[in-house]
Amino acid sequence: MISIKNAKKTYRMGDEEIKALDDVTFDVKQGEFIAIIGPSGSGKSTLLHTIGGLDSLDNGSITVDGDDLAVLKDRDLARYRNKTVGFIFQNFNLQSRYTALDNVELGLIFAGMPKKERKEKARAALEKVGLADRVSHKPTELSGGQQQRVSIARAMVNSPKVILADEPTGNLDSKSGEKIIELLHDLQQKMNVTILVVTHDDRIAHKADRILRILDGKIVEDVTNGKKEAVKEYTD
Amino acid sequence: MKFIDSIQIAFSNLFRQKLRTLLTIFSIVIGATLISLVYAVIPGFENFLNAQFNSMNSPKLIEIYASKERPGQEFMGSIGSGPEEYKEGDSGSISFDFATFKDADMEKISQVDGVKKVHEIPMPTVEYAKMEEKDKRLKVSYAVYLPEFLQENLNLVAGEKLKDSNSGKMMLANQFVESFGYSNAEEMIGKTIILRVKQQPTFDAVASIAVPSSVTAMEEKVKDYKFEVVGITEKTILSSAVYLSYTDALEMSRFARGSDNVLTDKDEQRIVAWVELDSADRADEVKKKIEELGYSGMTYEESQNILNDIFGVLTIAFSSFGVLAMAVSSLGILNTLVMAVYERTREIGVMKAIGATKKTVALLFTLEAALIGLFGGLIGLGLGFGIAELLNIIGHKTVLSAFDTLDLSNVSSLLLLAPGLSVVVATIAGIYPAIRASKLDPVKALHYE
Numbered sequence: 001m002i003s004i005k006n007a008k009k010t011y012r013m014g015d016e017e018i019k020a021l022d023d024v025t026f027d028v029k030q031g032e033f034i035a036i037i038g039p040s041g042s043g044k045s046t047l048l049h050t051i052g053g054l055d056s057l058d059n060g061s062i063t064v065d066g067d068d069l070a071v072l073k074d075r076d077l078a079r080y081r082n083k084t085v086g087f088i089f090q091n092f093n094l095q096s097r098y099t100a101l102d103n104v105e106l107g108l109i110f111a112g113m114p115k116k117e118r119k120e121k122a123r124a125a126l127e128k129v130g131l132a133d134r135v136s137h138k139p140t141e142l143s144g145g146q147q148q149r150v151s152i153a154r155a156m157v158n159s160p161k162v163i164l165a166d167e168p169t170g171n172l173d174s175k176s177g178e179k180i181i182e183l184l185h186d187l188q189q190k191m192n193v194t195i196l197v198v199t200h201d202d203r204i205a206h207k208a209d210r211i212l213r214i215l216d217g218k219i220v221e222d223v224t225n226g227k228k229e230a231v232k233e234y235t236d
Numbered sequence: 237m238k239f240i241d242s243i244q245i246a247f248s249n250l251f252r253q254k255l256r257t258l259l260t261i262f263s264i265v266i267g268a269t270l271i272s273l274v275y276a277v278i279p280g281f282e283n284f285l286n287a288q289f290n291s292m293n294s295p296k297l298i299e300i301y302a303s304k305e306r307p308g309q310e311f312m313g314s315i316g317s318g319p320e321e322y323k324e325g326d327s328g329s330i331s332f333d334f335a336t337f338k339d340a341d342m343e344k345i346s347q348v349d350g351v352k353k354v355h356e357i358p359m360p361t362v363e364y365a366k367m368e369e370k371d372k373r374l375k376v377s378y379a380v381y382l383p384e385f386l387q388e389n390l391n392l393v394a395g396e397k398l399k400d401s402n403s404g405k406m407m408l409a410n411q412f413v414e415s416f417g418y419s420n421a422e423e424m425i426g427k428t429i430i431l432r433v434k435q436q437p438t439f440d441a442v443a444s445i446a447v448p449s450s451v452t453a454m455e456e457k458v459k460d461y462k463f464e465v466v467g468i469t470e471k472t473i474l475s476s477a478v479y480l481s482y483t484d485a486l487e488m489s490r491f492a493r494g495s496d497n498v499l500t501d502k503d504e505q506r507i508v509a510w511v512e513l514d515s516a517d518r519a520d521e522v523k524k525k526i527e528e529l530g531y532s533g534m535t536y537e538e539s540q541n542i543l544n545d546i547f548g549v550l551t552i553a554f555s556s557f558g559v560l561a562m563a564v565s566s567l568g569i570l571n572t573l574v575m576a577v578y579e580r581t582r583e584i585g586v587m588k589a590i591g592a593t594k595k596t597v598a599l600l601f602t603l604e605a606a607l608i609g610l611f612g613g614l615i616g617l618g619l620g621f622g623i624a625e626l627l628n629i630i631g632h633k634t635v636l637s638a639f640d641t642l643d644l645s646n647v648s649s650l651l652l653l654a655p656g657l658s659v660v661v662a663t664i665a666g667i668y669p670a671i672r673a674s675k676l677d678p679v680k681a682l683h684y685e
């Protein structure tokens with residue numbers, strides 16, 4: 001499903017070179033739930049951004065569902081972000097003047113979907129995340145957990161193959177976080193979506209099929225289901 | 237993304253900063269109002285004056301002058317051009333050529349192929365006009381012989397047109413009807429009007445008397461001429477004009493000037509005449525022939541062009557103020573949109589993350605600019621036209637009351653110019669912010685605070 005080969009990304013800050021991704025190689029199977037852990041500044045977000053087509057590599061390649069992202073032009077890259085992947089951010093990134101429904105609908109507007117159809121789809125997505133009675137609420141009228149659920153609805157409304165979540169519970173209390181984790185697993189199971197979650201949250205890491213630990217832009221540990229206990233000490 | 241959705245999003249984006257948007261729109265309203273006002277008022281004036289011009293004119297007319305250069309032409313020609321070389325016989329400063337027509341000249345011109353008739357226009361000075369049955373006396377600004385061919389486009393409100401042979405009959409301007417106290421123009425048809433002419437000897441007449449002391453002692457001589465009213469013209473800018481036959485006008489002129497020389501070889505004021513053509517198509521050709529004989533002339537088309545040129549210059553001059561105002565307001569639009577791009581940086585990042593192309597982002601900002609232009613332009617059109625309408629109403633109640641056909645709030649497709657131009661100007665101003673927004677790095681934008 002996802003194949004990353006020798007991915008390199010370097011940022012230059014004055015004289016200093018920061019290797020955000022340093023020769024990263026790994027494959028992801030369809031429907032896998034992967035937790036990406038590691039200390040702050042280790043390159044986790046950079047990894048998600050490059051997989052999501054928001055950022056490009058300096059070297060190496062990322063192939064998602066047969067598409068080599070490096071060769072996609074703006075138009076195709078936009079379609080890729082629209083149809084193949086869905087983003088979930090720590091700070092939700094909802095548009096504050098839009099209702100929950102409008103926020104979820106926006107990606108479908110970019111996809112050129114007719115109004116009636118997209119309203120139905122957006123409403124259905126909000127129902128799935130348990131916000132059927134909050135469709136006309138604006139983000140400021142929703143709790144943090146509810147806002148994040150809106151952003152999950154936004155990420156999945158166009159039935160993507162991959163969900164990329166960057167610390168989705170980072171801004172939430174543990175109870176709301178729990179609900180988000182449940183939702184993500186639900187998505188994985190019901191829709192066979194591939195999920196990559198950057199997290200500091202043990203609960204997420206422990207429920208994942210696989211844990212990738214990153215340090216200074218390198219994958220230093222790749223643990224699949226069953227060996228989770230070994231990882232526990234690395235989460236911070 | 238569907239275009240209708242882009243417009244909807246751009247429209248809702250526009251009103252996020254209501255005050256700022258309104259101020260930006262207002263800035264372009266000023267220019268659009270000015271331009272709309274110009275295009276409502278000036279064509280109205282132009283149509284009116286053209287109609288007036290045509291009401292006593294004909295494409296078959298060439299106005300001819302006895303001099304080689306049209307009076308005033310030398311002066312006009314000297315504007316802007318450098319000094320000319322002096323030739324023997326020239327006078328140093330701008331001179332006026334006082335060449336006059338003689339009977340022989342008239343004969344020569346009538347022989348030119350294409351000329352139907354050469355008309356001379358006696359214009360007696362009239363002291364006043366008075367109905368035979370009433371005491372009220374009214375001033376006459378303009379008493380003139382009006383040949384039949386110049387009446388082609390003249391509309392009457394009552395009676396019939398004056399024939400060249402209608403000695404003892406007259407036509408007059410509609411304004412007399414009310415001034416004489418009639419409610420209906422028809423009532424005046426067939427009535428008798430007296431025109432009083434006062435003798436005001438011109439210098440040649442006085443000189444022929446040759447006794448200076450007798451000039452001051454000369455008693456006032458007046459003569460009354462009686463006419464039957466045959467026609468009333470519609471209201472024109474010549475609001476107190478009367479129209480006479482050739483023979484009557486000539487006789488009155490001779491009496492007024494106290495001289496039988498009027499329109500003879502001795503007449504020193506016989507400098508202009510009106511050529512009636514067989515056909516309007518031949519105007520240029522006939523004019524050329526007449527000029528080859530040593531006279532000058534101006535065709536109907538040329539005089540109409542002069543009028544049109546004047547309005548063309550006026551239109552450009554006034555509307556360029558509006559264009560200038562718009563150009564200035566484009567800076568305001570640019571500023572507003574650059575600010576909007578800053579404010580919406582994170583939002584632009586989100587849009588890109590969920591599938592907006594660069595083109596979509598650019599389109600949204602460009603449309604926002606275009607909408608500012610459209611609203612500004614439409615409001616400007618409304619205001620400009622409203623002001624024109626107001627001028628029209630106030631004008632017609634006051635100074636312009638006599639001119640029903642003068643429409644200062646003229647409706648034409650030219651009115652679309654202001655909204656069109658403001659959309660174009662605003663859209664151009666939106667290009668830079670739009671490109672800037674589309675080029676934002678989504679990752680940086682998503683983390684922008």
Ligand SMILES: Nc1ncnc2c1ncn2[C@@H]1O[C@H](COP(=O)(O)OP(=O)(O)O)[C@@H](O)[C@H]1O
Nearest residue numbers: 011012018020039040041042043044045046047
């Ligand atoms: N746009 C950027 N310019 C410069 N350095 C950057 C930029 N983005 C990320 N970095 C650096 O790259 C490294 C990895 O960042 P990031 O992927 O955000 O780490 P994480 O998400 O694991 O905290 C960090 O050292 C960060 O400072």
Ligand SMILES: [Mg+2]
Nearest residue numbers: 044045046166
């Ligand atoms: Mg991060």
